[in-house]
Amino acid sequence: MLSARELDQQFLPDRAKTWVNQKLRYTHGYGVTMNPVNEVTNQGLPNFIVRNIPPRTETDIVLDKPEIYYGEVKNPYVVVNTNTEEFNYPMGDTNAYTSYDGDGGVPVNSFFRKILFALRFNDHRIILANDITNESQVMFDRSIGERVRKTAPFLEYDGDPYIVINDGRLFWIQDAYTTTNKYPYSEPQGNQNYIRNSVKVVIDAYHGKVDYYVFDDQDPLVQVYSNIFPELFKPIEEIPQGLFEHLRYPEDLFNIQSNIFTLYHMEDPRVFYNKEDEWKIPMEVYEGQQQEVEPYYNILQIPGEEEPEFVLMLPYNPIRRDNMVSWLAARCDGNNLGEMVLYLFPKDKTIYGPLQIEGRIDQNARISEQLTLWDQRGSNVIRGNLLVLPISDSIIYVEPVFIQADQGQLPELARVIVVHDERVVMEENLQTALVTLFGEAPEEIAEADVTDRILTLEELITQANELMDKAESALKQGDWSLYGEYQDELQSTLEKLGGMVEEEIEDIDGTEDLLNDLNGLDEMEDLEYEDGLEYEDLEYED
Numbered sequence: 001m002l003s004a005r006e007l008d009q010q011f012l013p014d015r016a017k018t019w020v021n022q023k024l025r026y027t028h029g030y031g032v033t034m035n036p037v038n039e040v041t042n043q044g045l046p047n048f049i050v051r052n053i054p055p056r057t058e059t060d061i062v063l064d065k066p067e068i069y070y071g072e073v074k075n076p077y078v079v080v081n082t083n084t085e086e087f088n089y090p091m092g093d094t095n096a097y098t099s100y101d102g103d104g105g106v107p108v109n110s111f112f113r114k115i116l117f118a119l120r121f122n123d124h125r126i127i128l129a130n131d132i133t134n135e136s137q138v139m140f141d142r143s144i145g146e147r148v149r150k151t152a153p154f155l156e157y158d159g160d161p162y163i164v165i166n167d168g169r170l171f172w173i174q175d176a177y178t179t180t181n182k183y184p185y186s187e188p189q190g191n192q193n194y195i196r197n198s199v200k201v202v203i204d205a206y207h208g209k210v211d212y213y214v215f216d217d218q219d220p221l222v223q224v225y226s227n228i229f230p231e232l233f234k235p236i237e238e239i240p241q242g243l244f245e246h247l248r249y250p251e252d253l254f255n256i257q258s259n260i261f262t263l264y265h266m267e268d269p270r271v272f273y274n275k276e277d278e279w280k281i282p283m284e285v286y287e288g289q290q291q292e293v294e295p296y297y298n299i300l301q302i303p304g305e306e307e308p309e310f311v312l313m314l315p316y317n318p319i320r321r322d323n324m325v326s327w328l329a330a331r332c333d334g335n336n337l338g339e340m341v342l343y344l345f346p347k348d349k350t351i352y353g354p355l356q357i358e359g360r361i362d363q364n365a366r367i368s369e370q371l372t373l374w375d376q377r378g379s380n381v382i383r384g385n386l387l388v389l390p391i392s393d394s395i396i397y398v399e400p401v402f403i404q405a406d407q408g409q410l411p412e413l414a415r416v417i418v419v420h421d422e423r424v425v426m427e428e429n430l431q432t433a434l435v436t437l438f439g440e441a442p443e444e445i446a447e448a449d450v451t452d453r454i455l456t457l458e459e460l461i462t463q464a465n466e467l468m469d470k471a472e473s474a475l476k477q478g479d480w481s482l483y484g485e486y487q488d489e490l491q492s493t494l495e496k497l498g499g500m501v502e503e504e505i506e507d508i509d510g511t512e513d514l515l516n517d518l519n520g521l522d523e524m525e526d527l528e529y530e531d532g533l534e535y536e537d538l539e540y541e542d
Helices: 019-025 111-121 144-151 220-228 251-264 269-274 354-363 365-374 430-438 443-476 480-506 511-523
Strands: 002-004 032-034 078-080 086-091 094-098 137-139 162-166 169-180 194-204 210-214 233-235 283-286 289-292 296-300 309-318 326-331 340-344 379-383 387-391 394-405 412-420 423-427
Touching (some): 019 086, 144 169, 144 210, 194 220, 251 326, 283 354, 365 423, 412 430
Parallel strands (some): 210 233
Antiparallel strands (some): 194 210, 296 309, 379 394, 387 394, 394 412
């Protein structure tokens, strides 16, 4: 999961909403946060692998240009590369500043242009401001939604643009559609009866450049648009490989197709005419209310394939029943991008649908009692989206449970509910829930778990050493604020390391005596081998 750190000027304090601050100083956002969706901290919070400002990470992810001048937030125009330094991010008791050196915006290289911009924005201070020079640039239409719609208003755009990192820089990817309401013999959805995801749009978050790539060159509409605007549209082969790997199947298109498919999966005309096999999108319980299951992205191994892949999927129910009849998946990886697969469940076997699983969770006495206990005055229980996951020849259902304080409004992952066949379990994490369901983990899972723990220990030791070096460097530079941050991170890392080492030691026979001896080593002046510990008794590798 990635989230852009954009700057929204409407949240500036009233006394800080000066013209200089709004137009010259607070001009851009800064960086992203990133976390894996299958990991949380011990407190149930996201385990950030890109965090803080400026962005920090222990991975190989590189972000050389974290500034975001073009994003989803609708901010007014700004003037960059002026005599006023631009705010970058807070740094202790002061701030870090920068000056724009990109290609975005329109140059203000003459007094005549100042007059034109003053008329355009009805703002005479553009003419009077001494900080605006001939090298300055005016940035407007910085919302990527406005930007793409003004560039190509004849296309429809997906409602969920997403940010990615490529070659150390930030880019927005926006899916675009060719649509019409004049396609013959076609079932309408809203005002349209034809839609194809024929264009992928890439917007540079720093420079503001917009590139249109033709993803479906067989679409007759995009062929016409390409002939009219030959310099606007590029073949998909020209998109950088790093960006191509971030392309995905768009959710808005999938929603339209999945709705249409509830009827048009029937191939027999008589069955279709009588609506004998009509499907519906299942219902689930979210925050105490019933709602339709939303399509969700997931990484799983599609039956018949050799490798896991990134897919967008959705289950189906029969029209008047709550059991599950099929699930539909749109593939997103490599050459399979754009393909759709449908899997049907045997009609002679009952496969529980999401709402039935929600009912079974509610009827579980232990789970219901625990959720009711948590959902008392001062805190709220949030049951997240129910995921239906095909695993080999069976289905498992996974639902996260969050606890959110009334005051703090910071939800924490408290438990994970997993359902398989007739069993319903709730544990602290998915791994524990799977072991509870299926007994001891298979050998390959157990080995992977041991490897992960060893790697984590090694990573924590490396991280602690790096933080000590960084703290020492900050101390030499006199940056006490940064030194304090590194010390806090080091303390947290050492606590994690100590807890994991203690876990490992507790698995050894004679734990209590061994721990007592280890805790007392620093108090011993001499280690008498004949009366005390011998080195061979301490199996450090274990």
